[in-house]
Amino acid sequence: EIVMTQSPDTLSVSPGERATLSCRASQGVDSNLAWYQQKPGQAPRLIIYGASTRATGIPARFSGSGSGTEFTLTISSLQSEDFAVYYCQQYDGWPPRITFGPGTKVDIK
Amino acid sequence: EVQLVQSGAEVKKPGESLKISCKTSGYSFGSYWIGWVRQMPGKGLEWLGVIFPTDSDTRYSPSFRGQVSISADRSIATAYLEWRSLRASDTAMYYCVKQHLEYTSHFDFDFWGQGTLVTVSS
Numbered sequence: 241e242i243v244m245t246q247s248p249d250t251l252s253v254s255p256g257e258r259a260t261l262s263c264r265a266s267q268g269v270d271s272n273l274a275w276y277q278q279k280p281g282q283a284p285r286l287i288i289y290g291a292s293t294r295a296t297g298i299p300a301r302f303s304g305s306g307s308g309t310e311f312t313l314t315i316s317s318l319q320s321e322d323f324a325v326y327y328c329q330q331y332d333g334w335p336p337r338i339t340f341g342p343g344t345k346v347d348i349k
Numbered sequence: 350e351v352q353l354v355q356s357g358a359e360v361k362k363p364g365e366s367l368k369i370s371c372k373t374s375g376y377s378f379g380s381y382w383i384g385w386v387r388q389m390p391g392k393g394l395e396w397l398g399v400i401f402p403t404d405s406d407t408r409y410s411p412s413f414r415g416q417v418s419i420s421a422d423r424s425i426a427t428a429y430l431e432w433r434s435l436r437a438s439d440t441a442m443y444y445c446v447k448q449h450l451e452y453t454s455h456f457d458f459d460f461w462g463q464g465t466l467v468t469v470s471s
Binding site: 285295329331 | 394395410455457461
């Protein structure tokens with residue numbers, strides 16, 4: 241099983257500041273990496289797929305980068321609606337062996 | 350508009366069976382894998398498995414194979430998640446999820462149901 245780790249566990253950021261979240265895979269997953277945002281009481285929402293492509297309707301302040309084992313989600317200027325938990329997910333290979341990271345909580349500093 | 354509408358919350362006793370549903374609309378049900386994701390209280394996301402409704406090809410996470418069954422009914426564009434014998438540890442929110450890109454082996458999920466809370470308690 242590919243194990244996903246995320247850092248930090250919690251990131252405290254002031255509105256308007258930049259947030260950088262990290263995700264690491266225990267083995268290479270090429271660019272088969274997605275990021276999701278989850279707010280309390282809501283289902284997760286797809287933010288980034290293919291490591292760096294924004295999903296439909298996602299603002300340009302969200303960007304993803306990386307390939308192989310190291311990935312980054314950057315939120316360039318945090319807005320109030322961006323405070324949430326962010327999960328990375330790998331979907332490399334066949335048959336599917338999908339795994340999620342444990343999440344990073346972005347909260348208000 | 351794509352929609353995944355799940356059945357309502359359930360309260361069950363250990364050992365009971367349960368089948369929850371995910372009614373879809375707004376896209377070609379047979380063209381995309383559809384799956385299930387578990388979220389235990391206060392915890393992260395875990396993938397249970399996916400099914401391709403056209404041929405019912407079903408793939409499970411090794412952690413959940415034999416614990417749950419996934420099925421789909423193309424005639425009503427609905428997917429199901431079933432337990433034969435529930436345990437207290439099955440208490441969680443369960444989300445159905447739609448594959449983002451059709452006819453690929455890429456399993457990112459662009460639409461999620463609202464979740465079904467399953468509580469198992471004696």
